[in-house]
Amino acid sequence: MYEKMKTLADKGYLLEGFMSTDYQAGVDQFNAQKAAMIFAGTWQAAYLIDRSDFDTQLMLFPWNDPGQDLVVVNASETGWSVGKNGNEKISKLLLDWMFYEDFATYQNPRGCVSPFKENKGYILNEKLAAAMDLLNTYPNYVDLFGRNLPNVISTEASTLAQNIYIDVDPKDIPEILNKVQKNYIETK
Numbered sequence: 095m096y097e098k099m100k101t102l103a104d105k106g107y108l109l110e111g112f113m114s115t116d117y118q119a120g121v122d123q124f125n126a127q128k129a130a131m132i133f134a135g136t137w138q139a140a141y142l143i144d145r146s147d148f149d150t151q152l153m154l155f156p157w158n159d160p161g162q163d164l165v166v167v168n169a170s171e172t173g174w175s176v177g178k179n180g181n182e183k184i185s186k187l188l189l190d191w192m193f194y195e196d197f198a199t200y201q202n203p204r205g206c207v208s209p210f211k212e213n214k215g216y217i218l219n220e221k222l223a224a225a226m227d228l229l230n231t232y233p234n235y236v237d238l239f240g241r242n243l244p245n246v247i248s249t250e251a252s253t254l255a256q257n258i259y260i261d262v263d264p265k266d267i268p269e270i271l272n273k274v275q276k277n278y279i280e281t282k
Contacts, residue, residue, distance in 0.1 A: 096255070096264040113255070136222060140205025143219050152225040165234040243275075250274045 102108050109115065109129055117138065124132040125146040134142060143150050158164055176185040192200040198215035201208060207226055208216050218226075229235070243251075254267055262270075 096267050100264055136207045136226075137204065139207075139219060139222050140203060143205065143221055150221070152221055154229075163234055164232055165236060166229045166232050167236055244278050246278045247271055247275050 103112070109123060115123070117134075120129070120132055120134070121138060121141045123129045124142065127146065127148065132142065143152075154164060154166060176182055176189065195214075197208070198217070202215070202217050205219055205222065207218065207222065251267075251271060254262055254270060
């Protein structure tokens with residue numbers, strides 16, 4: 095993944111300052127036609143699909159090598175959790191409101207894909223619905239990689255991603271992450 099990101103950067107396909115561009119800045123640049131493509135998840139759908147004065151199309155992220163079977167990342171909306179503290183009761187009420195009877199109130203403005211098969215009042219952009227139907231036809235799919243890693247690995251990976259173009263070679267990253275994971279496991 096890091097090597098492919100570096101290849102895109104080296105060939106000039108990424109915007110200047112892309113390593114420090116946050117979600118909203120990326121969306122704004124795309125909608126202002128300063129970028130021809132944006133790598134985004136469905137959680138940004140409402141801010142991207144036909145939001146500007148041009149027609150938006152959706153496609154799979156091109157991470158597969160030529161000739162390989164397509165593998166899609168097909169996962170639900172970001173997960174939530176409630177900690178055992180003084181805010182537990184109110185937090186559960188908020189999540190119940192967000193994800194049950196009033197799910198559409200939370201979800202429709204964001205345009206995300208519902209984790210439920212049916213939901214009263216839920217609206218999904220037709221292009222996104224068609225894309226999800228297509229993704230669900232592929233036999234090979236994976237979950238979000240971050241959900242398969244201990245949090246310490248994700249944190250270290252973010253740090254490495256921020257520094258990769260300065261002093262870390264992509265081929266060195268697996269060894270660094272393996273060391274972090276080994277240390278994490280040994281301390282548990």
